[in-house]
Amino acid sequence: MVFKILTFLSIFIMTSGVFLEFSIVSDESSWVYVASTLSEGNAAIYTTQGGWATKLLDASWIGGKNAMNVAGNSTITKFFYIAGIPESGKLSVGADDYFTTYINDKTTNCRIDSGSFTLSAGRLCDVFSYLVNGLNKIVFEVKNGGGPGGLMFRLVVTSNL
Numbered sequence: 001m002v003f004k005i006l007t008f009l010s011i012f013i014m015t016s017g018v019f020l021e022f023s024i025v026s027d028e029s030s031w032v033y034v035a036s037t038l039s040e041g042n043a044a045i046y047t048t049q050g051g052w053a054t055k056l057l058d059a060s061w062i063g064g065k066n067a068m069n070v071a072g073n074s075t076i077t078k079f080f081y082i083a084g085i086p087e088s089g090k091l092s093v094g095a096d097d098y099f100t101t102y103i104n105d106k107t108t109n110c111r112i113d114s115g116s117f118t119l120s121a122g123r124l125c126d127v128f129s130y131l132v133n134g135l136n137k138i139v140f141e142v143k144n145g146g147g148p149g150g151l152m153f154r155l156v157v158t159s160n161l
C-alpha cells in the first residue's frame with residue numbers, strides 16, 4: 001500500500017510532549033472509485049475549471065482519470081497516519097457539486113448540497129472527534145450533476161506524541 005503520510009510536518013517541543021502539525025491534501029495519492037465500484041486507481045490532477053474558486057495550500061483539484069465529466073457519484077479515499085493523540089482536525093473542502101465526508105467509516109458533519117467549489121476557502125468543518133491515533137481513512141462521496149466534476153480538500157491535524 002503506497003500513500004504519502006505527511007505533506008508537511010512541523011515539530012514543536014512542548015512541555016507536555018512533542019506537538020505535531022501536518023496536513024493531508026487532495027493529490028495523486030488519493031484513490032478514486034466511480035459509481036462506488038469501478039476503480040480508476042490513483043486520482044488525476046485536474047486543471048481549475050471556470051467557477052472553481054476554492055484554493056487550499058498544497059492541495060490540487062482531483063478526480064478520476066477518465067471521469068471528470070461523468071454525472072453521478074464517485075468516491076475518493078485517502079489513508080493517513082496520526083502519530084500520537086489527535087488534538088485537532090480542521091477540514092476544508094471544495095467539491096463540484098455535492099459531497100459527504102466519511103472518516104473511519106463514520107458519516108461526518110462535513111457535507112454540503114452544492115456550491116462549495118465557489119467558496120475560496122471551501123467548506124470548513126471541525127472533524128476532530130472522528131480522528132484516532134494510528135491509521136485513519138477519509139472518504140469523500142462526490143456527486144457531479146453534470147459538466148466538470150472535481151474535489152479539493154485539506155485536512156490540518158495536530159497531535160501530541
Ligand SMILES: *[C@@H]1O[C@H](CO)[C@@H](O)[C@H](O)[C@H]1NC(C)=O
Nearest residue numbers: 072073098099100141142143
Ligand atoms: C451521491 O452522493 C451524494 C453526496 O454525497 C449523496 O447525498 C447521495 O445520497 C449519493 N447518492 C447515491 C445514489 O449514493
